[in-house]
Amino acid sequence: MRPPNIIYLHSHDTGRYIQPYGHAVATPNMQRLADSGVLFRQAFCANPTCSPSRACLLTGQSAHSNGMIGLAHRGFSMTDYRHHIIHTLHAAGYTSALAGVQHIAHGPDAPTAIIGYHRFLGPPAVAHEKACEFLANPPSQPFFLSVGFFETHREFPPVGADDPPTNCLPPAPLPDTPEVREDMARYKASARIYDRKVGMILDALERNGLADNTLVINTTDHGIAFPRMKCNLTDSGTGVMLILRGPGGFTGGKVVDGMVSQIDIFPTLCELLGITPPAWLEGTSFLPLVRGEKAEVQDEIFTEVNYHAAYEPMRAVRTRQWKYIRRYDGRTRPVLPNCDDGLSKTVWMNHGWADIAPAEEALFDLVLDPDETHNLAGEPRCASVLANLRARLAKWMQETNDPLLASNRIPAPVGAKVNDPDGISPREEPRLV
Template sequence: MKPNILLISVDQMRGDCLSILNHPVVDTPNLDQLTRSGVLFRNAYSATPSCIPARTAMLTGMSQRSHGRVGYQDKVAWDYKHTLPSVLVEAGYHTQCVGKMHVYPARNLCGFHNVVMHDGYLHHNRIRSANTVTESFDSCDDYLPWLRERAGADCDLLDLGLDCNASTVARPWHLQEALHPTNWVVTQSIDFLRRRDPRKPFFLSMSFVRPHPPFDPPQAFLDMYVDADIPDPVIGVWAEAMDPDRNGLNPITSKGIVPRNRLRRAQAAYYALITHIDHQIGRFLQSMTEYGVLQNTIILFTSDHGELLGDHHLFRKTLPYEGSAKVPFILADPGDLLKMNKNTVNDHVIEIRDIMPTLLDAAGASIPDSVDGLSLLPLARGESVKWRDAIHGEHECKDMSNHYMTDGVQKYIWFSQTGREQLFDLSKDSQETTNLIEDTRYKVSLESWRGRLAAELADREEGYSDGKQLFVGRLAQTVLKNLPNRSN
């Protein structure tokens, strides 16, 4: 029988938050063990680091230029012909998603046989005056009815007083741990193991909303970090040193100087949510052993994007810095089905679009021509293979709209609305503290990166480039209109 496929995705987890990468605080024992049974890809990036565009790349295998989502915009229909679950269905798989999808309409199956959904708090679904009955939150969330059956009919996602995008305010989960959304994803996933079709291999997408805010870990996990010696966020010499408008006092800020005690508690809660997820992943791995499927399952763990968490006085995502754009990425094979070089670290530059072709390759399924990503199996096996030498990323972000290119050694950033540029030597400055744009020793590299980005953006409908030079101030879009792989 073909191998089972388990895709574990989390939301807003930084690529450095693994204890196997010697993070100074975070403890992730189960993810560390997954890495020992597979390969850790250390230079994994999210080309468009926010939820919707990143998850589009995850499910379609397309680059942002192909799937068209180059910023964050709700209520744009998902009408892609080929998705990871739809291709696996054609290959004979029983497919199931538990947790976050963040598609539109919310009940769009995107090729899955079934979806048990919790996207978290989405504003466009909760604002009742803007929705029809069929689009309202009550019709597109499965966690909240489950919670109300167990904890009371008046329970809601707002009970803790935390906003779903608040990156600086934290408090412990107020109900028993078993009722937390993280536990719910695993509880429902274990139930899928019970009721799946045993005649077919399965594809399970186990998709967590955390460590995305609200920062609400169970008390036991917050206790692990609240008194820990947590390092201060890294602040580049180029970062804004002042916050005259006091943006840092806004609980849903994207930049600013946050009161120190509030920031340290947010850091502690963020790390606590990661360890909570890790323990629940351990719970699911034990259940897989009980059901006799662990040794016949390929497991891929990743996040859709990161969290700046105060780096350079910045928060949340969408920006091209390592805390936002770099993600954890583990490909594990407990049963040694794929003959990978286990317990190794790979430094090739990869992107979320590589998930679909990798898992289809593992399943022995055909990879559609629409897929831009590459299978990681040759790299995981240590084979000599011609690989991409860099990736291009971008995100619409008003005056901070940006493009970046990186080969894992250097990173070039261009802010399209202002023309501001940054160049970092990641091999010497992995935390991006020093902008080398004026350093004459990097003049040749800078010109090369400018040329490569200009070529990458040639013929884009925004008019960013003529293929040779970059044009500042062209209107940045959230969704491209001229797309060959979509019907609208």
């Protein structure tokens, strides 16, 4: 039997803010994908910044293991692009193509010359159209097609008639103000555009008779581009949508509540396709969750941040009930350039956000405090939990040779562009390393 085709649909900055996760964000095409596939309620990225998140998913490794500790367009890169999943798939007889965003290598020929895709179909503005053209004339061998959307990255489009700000509920943990409501309304307008493009690709699969033997993976890089979300190790920053539909049991409108990381996708595909998993993989196949054989395949999820616009070294471990976050920069004020500019950021800035010192250590009870607002790290009653999570995090850092063990300052590569962490905006002139 012919191996299944794979389509990897990925957006910018969407978190879980789409219709299938219960949000008032109209995404009917992603809803029909979820209704016929499998939706993961507790999926997390490995690094809630754009390039590192994608590199982690595509290599099955943490960011400090694959080398992508910052943004590709700012001069960061992976250590070995042969760890990208397409090379494992090429060896198994697949061909590969990219339409739109890739964000893990920089340069005009990066998709083919650096990453190694067989074909580059076109830039983000026409990615959905080029993907549909590809599906109308598919190759004879099984394919891996990556379709990267610019949506829902800032800047958002204008508010649409279907989503008036007066009817918008701001995302937690932001206040309900006119500015935040307008910001969210603009996000919804971007999500509608994104959903229409996904719908075109799903329709093309049906129209060309490819739907039954194509595994569709629909996900995003990290949380939405609002304060305390993107580039943060709270669940609002690391929680991502993840919907799969296709062969291997990814059908029927199932919902999986077991915790998974995006680094688990690569080993899952290896098991599904009968491919020997490469030795570098750090994740675990989640097929047992899909088949109903287990309730969990992970009892802990690890996440990290290194560079975004500015340096902000953080590590975290998450269990079902607890989250432990550790900062390594000793800062007494937020790294504001790592929050994208927008109406919501302005609201927080106008109310003293810049003067609030981030905690060096934070411990949250995710059952009693799901928004992660009450730091329990100093509570004597939580001392044993804190010690356990510290030990788990230290063990993971040792096993993955985390460079933070040697120094709290991980150097950026020569030529990288890095903002001053004491700045205000990512748009300020960066320093050239």
